[in-house]
Amino acid sequence: MDAEFTTMCETGTPEKAEPREITRDMSKKLFVGSLSWDTNDEGLRNAFGTHGEVSEAVVISDRDTGRSRGFGFVTFEDDEAADKAVAALNGTDLDGRTIRVDVAQAKQRSNGGGGGGGGRGGYGGSW
DSSP states (O other): OOOOEEEEOTTSOEEEEOOOOOOOOOOEEEEEESOOTTOOHHHHHHHHHTTSOEEEEEEEEOTTTOOEEEEEEEEESSHHHHHHHHHHHTTOEETTEEOEEEEOOOOOOOSSOSOOOOOOOSSSSOO
């Protein structure tokens, strides 16, 4: 890292701080879209396993019906294998469908809860 980091020392003057080593899990998660309804976890693992060690492969299913939602995620043990899988498999055929493969993006968390409740309803007048 080339950035210079500073901290405030006890006297209130800035002092140079040593950059800390950021430890991160070396695995990389891929998003796989446009899956066939027939593709299952095992089929996903087999398709991606030829490009490196897959630690997890899961097809996302609807919680009510149990039917595939048409996408899934594959997690590789190392970044290089994941990058190779993206390059090799994006736009290829899996179980009769052309799949889309890309690095998964972190889900954005919203600040605050759901929508407001609105008014009390009913007809005119105040209580």
